[in-house]
Amino acid sequence: MRYFPAFLDLAGRHCLVVGAGAVATPKVRLLLDAGALVTVVAPAANAAVRMLAQRGDITWRRRRFRGSDVAGRSLIYGTSGDAGVDESVSHAARCAGVPVCVVDRPALSSFVTPAIIDRDPIIVGVSSGGTAPALARRIRAAVEATLPPRIGVLARFADRFRSVVRTARPEAVARRRFWDEVFDGPIATRVLNGDDDGAFKAMLAAVNRRSGADRPPGSVAIVGAGPGAADLITLRALRLLQSADVVIHDRLVGADVLGYARRDAERLCVGKARGGRGWSQDAINERLAALAGEGKRVVRLKGGDPLVFGRGGEEAEYLRQRGIAVELIPGITAAAGCAAAAGIPLTHRGTARSVTFATGETADGDPTPDWADLARPGRTLVVYMGVANADAIAKRLLENGAEPATPVAVVENGTRPEQRVVTGRLDDLGRLVHEHAVAAPALIIVGEVVRLRAAAADRDESEANALRLAI
Numbered sequence: 001m002r003y004f005p006a007f008l009d010l011a012g013r014h015c016l017v018v019g020a021g022a023v024a025t026p027k028v029r030l031l032l033d034a035g036a037l038v039t040v041v042a043p044a045a046n047a048a049v050r051m052l053a054q055r056g057d058i059t060w061r062r063r064r065f066r067g068s069d070v071a072g073r074s075l076i077y078g079t080s081g082d083a084g085v086d087e088s089v090s091h092a093a094r095c096a097g098v099p100v101c102v103v104d105r106p107a108l109s110s111f112v113t114p115a116i117i118d119r120d121p122i123i124v125g126v127s128s129g130g131t132a133p134a135l136a137r138r139i140r141a142a143v144e145a146t147l148p149p150r151i152g153v154l155a156r157f158a159d160r161f162r163s164v165v166r167t168a169r170p171e172a173v174a175r176r177r178f179w180d181e182v183f184d185g186p187i188a189t190r191v192l193n194g195d196d197d198g199a200f201k202a203m204l205a206a207v208n209r210r211s212g213a214d215r216p217p218g219s220v221a222i223v224g225a226g227p228g229a230a231d232l233i234t235l236r237a238l239r240l241l242q243s244a245d246v247v248i249h250d251r252l253v254g255a256d257v258l259g260y261a262r263r264d265a266e267r268l269c270v271g272k273a274r275g276g277r278g279w280s281q282d283a284i285n286e287r288l289a290a291l292a293g294e295g296k297r298v299v300r301l302k303g304g305d306p307l308v309f310g311r312g313g314e315e316a317e318y319l320r321q322r323g324i325a326v327e328l329i330p331g332i333t334a335a336a337g338c339a340a341a342a343g344i345p346l347t348h349r350g351t352a353r354s355v356t357f358a359t360g361e362t363a364d365g366d367p368t369p370d371w372a373d374l375a376r377p378g379r380t381l382v383v384y385m386g387v388a389n390a391d392a393i394a395k396r397l398l399e400n401g402a403e404p405a406t407p408v409a410v411v412e413n414g415t416r417p418e419q420r421v422v423t424g425r426l427d428d429l430g431r432l433v434h435e436h437a438v439a440a441p442a443l444i445i446v447g448e449v450v451r452l453r454a455a456a457a458d459r460d461e462s463e464a465n466a467l468r469l470a471i
């Protein structure tokens, strides 16, 4: 994180804006909105700044900037656009230890101003660290669209009850659960719809009804994190992650997906690298049950879909047998994610009418794969956890009648920035994996559908060439 986000209390503080043109005006207004005492220094000013000065809202020093202007300031903006003045402002501010932002000159600035949504007291700031302000503005627009207009009223409403709820619910977990119920439920809806009286009465009843003595029951949500890319997670998974007390995750779950969890949520990695040591399934089950027993909201986060080679079913069964509430949240499984990211349809009219997900690793007690069935043409076979045994898998398929020339694709780190796709023939699969040093996580796709990726790539290339000629 290059810039540290913080919200400053500038009420009654002296702030300085150097320059009084079009760039200065929004900064002056922003500072006034925050309750700052604003001084503008500039030899000339635009109409807006002159008007604010005439009304007495700001002080305008009608002259050039002097180093001594920075004394006693809490925040400084340089907006003159004059390189020499900007540098002097930056130098003087830094020497005096005052935060300074010279607009569009990150090298001269010690802070950047984010794109802001102001639904006081709710303030949202979005920053690209000065790299792409237009992108930050788009993100602000997207966030703004999700915020109800009365969200600030809701925050003030909650504030009125904070101390009484703290007294009624001294336990932090129970208190957070209470607030989640308020914000997710009918009380918040009433506030947002403008029914302040109804909301007030319902809130009083809720506080009195729910005494701090009864601990809320815990729960476990077994959640699919998707195949890798952080934006391939579902909205429901996101909501649960954001309200979880504890996140128990596998090694396949990336740091960016985990970043959706609350900052103070406990996180525990129970996954193991292939062949390495990790938590036993029994230990995971017991930990999940124990945490839920403590009243915690637990998210058990698994790569892809929790019910596809993810042991989510076993965990759910264990917890249900102990009377613990379990929710299952699907995720995009690696087969779907990798196929799309590699440009391979899993089924295709006239090419493949069915798709089979198989595992390349089997545990004691698992049924033996029906190789003759898997080798049948006219279908797609997707093998999870198969790269270590790629050669043996290809041999079994060939022995059971698969065509040696059947196309195969191996997708490593599908949907992630470091994704690699290698393609070839089934009778060459082992060499392909070995020569390209394919590492887990990787998925093998076997079937005629793989040819469609090459066809699409050829088409894209000839279209690009045609475009180049046209230009």
Ligand SMILES: C[S@@+](CC[C@H](N)C(=O)[O-])C[C@H]1O[C@@H](n2cnc3c(N)ncnc32)[C@H](O)[C@@H]1O
Binding pocket: 227, 228, 252, 302, 303, 304, 305, 306, 307, 308, 309, 310, 332, 333, 334, 335, 338, 383, 384, 385, 386, 411, 412, 413, 414, 415, 416, 440, 441, 442, 443
């Ligand atoms: C234990 S399984 C978990 C599968 C997961 N539950 C799912 O639905 O995708 C792990 C295997 O999934 C596959 N896999 C998961 N994520 C992948 C990715 N991003 N790229 C390629 N393969 C992946 C690999 O075959 C890996 O060995």
